Amino acid sequence: MQTNFTLAQLADPAIESVNGILRSCVHCGFCTATCPTYVLLGDELDSPRGRIYQMKSFIEEDRPPTAEEVKHIDRCLSCLSCMTTCPASVHYMHLVDHGRAHIEERYRRSLIDRLTRAFIALVLPRPGLFRAMLIAGSLARPFRALMPKRLRTMLDLLPPKLPAPGWADRAAVFPAADAASGSAPVGNRAGKRVALLAGCAQQVLGPQVNEATVRLLNRLGVEVVVTRPAGCCGALVHHMGRTEASHVQAKAMIDAWIAEADGRGLDAIVVNASGCGTTIKDYGHMFRNDPAYADKAARVAALAMDITEFLVRLDMGDVRAPEAMAVTYHSACSMQHGQQIKEPPLALLRSAGFAVKEPAEGHLCCGSAGTYNMLQPELAGRLKARKIANLKATAPDAIATGNIGCTMQLAGNAGVPVVHTVELLDWAAGGPKPAGIR
Ligand code: SF4
């Protein structure tokens, strides 16, 4: 694609990077076929190619985007299916991240939009506040009909029951074969040490995921450290275009992990929410122009691994599913497109004895996409219905996934339990049966 940035614009490293991305697009349109919003709406402006043109226009002209342009960029899920399909390796993620930051800086949204976004950005990355808001929300349920549409949408996303806080989310060191594992070690003792991202929303909505992760790793001979601050990696606000806030959160995690790596040492930083993993692996790019953080961020990005990437390299030993079960694996977009992790979760589940199935249209997003189901409920609902139908068609006993957002989006509608892959592996290795599995 031809671009016309001025030399002055290109002196900005961020614009230079955008220019390179835009120039790599050859307009072929292959990406449109696998873009969920284009599949639903059939509008070129809601396709990756159409969005690339729109972002080129307002970035190149260095102007505030129009309301129409913002509508189409907002409708993008950041699912990155287009990146998997693109034959020219166009880095759509970096482009849309820049486009969203440009919108955040130069476009004035309606008051209700600004309040909704500010509320989400304030609450979701802070587990204590998020928990308090969920409790308040469940108390407010009886008054749902009296509330504005935006609040009703958020109330509808609340889980029916809030789990109690977990033991694996506090800053602590969990030694290998810790008493918490409750059973004999399995596999060849790994002798490794990893940091675990405790996360933000996940520790409130699904504390059992971190517990299963720690228990399983401990049994495999891996020491796990949850560092202080045990908080958000910055992904949630980063995808809302709030660069400054995301950098503050990311820097806190980088400092904590680098201190740990330079102290007692780390073999990996294990992440069990693929949305977070995609962002942490991108820290090197996010901080490339920050002299104080560029090296540290690149080191953290190089250490980051999804839990399934880490496990597949260990000898899991004789880990067998206690019951014959058909498990349909739903690959989160951030897993299959963002991190290009496809085979490890399937291989681990199969080797643990589960009969693994995959749904039709597995490349299409379930509509969760970080905060998308709160900000774009209509499109998110259509994608969810489509995903549920495809998952149900496989007649599973359970659905496994590797991202809390997908779990929350699908749970309650799938007709079977939706669990994290690591919960099933932990069960197969002697841990407790995941909740809901009959
Ligand atoms: S990230 Fe997903 S929704 Fe956005 S343009 Fe690419 S394929 Fe479409």
Ligand code: SF4
């Ligand atoms: S597939 Fe890649 S090169 Fe082709 S239009 Fe889409 S982004 Fe551009």
